[in-house]
Amino acid sequence: MSKSLFRLLTELSSRKTVSRITGAFAKSRWSRGFIPRFIKAYGIAAEEAEKAVHEYGTLNEFFTRRLKPGMRSVAMEPDTMVSPVDALITGIGYIQDGTLLNVKGQDYTVEELLNRSPRVVNYKNGFFFVLYLSPTDYHRIHSPVAGDIMEKEHVPGKVYPVNEFGLTQMRRVLSRNERLITYIQHELGEVAVVKVGALNVSSIQYVQPLPKRLARGEELAYFEFGSTVVLLAETGTFECLEGLSVGSRVRMGEALGRFNKKR
Structure with a gap:
């Protein structure tokens, strides 16, 4: 075909x-x-x-299973951002003037990804991760930081596949698919956790009850079948851990890098 x-x-x-x-x-x-x-x-x-x-x-x-206690350890250093999921990194890097460059050969704007939220300005030159969950992976999504949920948004959309074919052959699926966006304020800034729906994903669900304040590694949501999380850190607040790149596998709770005070 x-x-x-x-x-x-x-x-x-x-x-x-x-x-x-x-x-x-x-x-x-x-x-x-x-x-x-x-x-x-x-x-x-x-x-x-x-x-x-x-x-x-x-x-x-x-x-949508949970894991036995102790199956994942969470990095607890107070200035650390951890992976919210078990996943493959399919995009990583600094946001350049509001654009996520070369995610499987395509560029995405923060504006379209965040549905033109007024918060877009916070991430204009921040840092991003694109984290792909295959059917093999554990599909619960956890908080990458300790902080308060400041805002949530559900963005209706399509359900294109977010696998290799979808990201390379379809037009900007991460910003066209249905999304659930959560903004979490932590001590050194804010992060945006963008949960992207995909083909055969019937829904993205928040845990119930959803707390106002989350501990690092606490359950936030889950996918019903595989999908992707786009994780954004604000401009001038984040330094990525050395050695992480496209193709790296991460597990929920592993350190992705460290925050510093806003510059």
Whole structure:
């Protein structure tokens, strides 16, 4: 199948209806029998799950599983930003005059990513991470900092795939897809956690109840099937850990870098 034809089929299947149908099946008792096959197909570390495999009643329950206590450690230095997810880094770098450069060959503006929020100005020359979660990964999203939730926004949109094909062959999917944006104020500034929906993702959900103040590493939200988190730090506040680059794998709680006072 040619790339142009596959792109057309992807455009046609990017409606929320497709994801709702997929999500409805994943939440039905009929999906339970697919859990062992799902684990085998993606090499999932089922032994890390909070419950035994047979205790999950649906595929969605397994996919949004919590982990056993102690499966992830959180870097606790007070000036540290940690990874909110288990993921592959598919984009990383300084934001240049409001633009995230060369994310799989495409540029994105902070303005479009944050849906033209007045807070865009805070990130004009900040730092960004694009963190891709594959079906193999643990899909709960945690707070990268200790701080207060200042604002939340739900941005309706498409549900294009955010895998290699989607990011390279589709037009700026990270800013066209449905997004859930959370702004968290910490002692040395603010971060934006942009949760991006994807093909066959029926929803992005906040944990309930969602606290006003979050500890570093505390649960914030979760994906129902794989997707991407874009993490933004404000201008002049963040220095990335050496050695992190596109292609690096990170786990929830691992240090991504350190904050400094705003310049």
